Amino acid sequence: MAASDKRKDFMAEDYEPVNIDKWDGNAVKNSIDDNIKNLLKKEYNYTEDFTLVDQRLILCTVACLLSLFAVVYDYFYPFPSSKYVLASCSISYFVVSGLLTLFSSYREKNIFMTGVQRGIAGLGPNDYIYVSSSLPKYNHMYTLQFKFIDGKNNRETTKSIER
Numbered sequence: 389m390a391a392s393d394k395r396k397d398f399m400a401e402d403y404e405p406v407n408i409d410k411w412d413g414n415a416v417k418n419s420i421d422d423n424i425k426n427l428l429k430k431e432y433n434y435t436e437d438f439t440l441v442d443q444r445l446i447l448c449t450v451a452c453l454l455s456l457f458a459v460v461y462d463y464f465y466p467f468p469s470s471k472y473v474l475a476s477c478s479i480s481y482f483v484v485s486g487l488l489t490l491f492s493s494y495r496e497k498n499i500f501m502t503g504v505q506r507g508i509a510g511l512g513p514n515d516y517i518y519v520s521s522s523l524p525k526y527n528h529m530y531t532l533q534f535k536f537i538d539g540k541n542n543r544e545t546t547k548s549i550e551r
Contacts, residue, residue, distance in 0.1 A: 417523040420530065421500045424519060434503030434517060440496055447491060451484040498522050513539030 406422075408415040428434045458477035462470045498520040505515040518535040533548045 413523050413525065417521060417530065420532075421521055424521075424532070425501045428501065428503050428517070428519070432503075432505075434505055437502040437504045437516070440499060440502055444488065444491060444496070447484060447488045451481055451488065454481045454484065507539060515539045 406419055408419050410416060425436075429436065454477045458474050458481075461473045461477075465473075467474075499518050500521060501517075501519040503517040503519070505517075507513050507515075516537040516539070518537075520533045520535075522531045523529075529550050531548065531550045533546065536545045536547075537543070538545070
């Protein structure tokens, strides 16, 4: 099967064109991101890994549990006796929120897909791909970055495309 036939099969299978406003930068970026994610899943057999999303959800859950504990404790022991618990939970909430901001800024960056290609029969080393993109405001240049980590020798390769 030729490369163009594979592309036609990918495009024909469950493909519904999305109508977006070409002047809406966020809609254009999100549409391109979704198409790249679908291409990697269907054409290159990557499965999506949700580790980054799970880590972010854990941080959010910890922050919400701190708030919930402060509210419940204040309900059972009204304010004058619960001021130290309220203060410690409030400070802890803001620390966890700061950690969440740092996690989003430095760990997640603009990654919209983490893909895994399993080794042979699930026993070999896994290959990972991190795909990130950016489309700055008032700029027409879409930047797409692929970070590939080879499972056999842990070599990291980064490629960037700007169009």
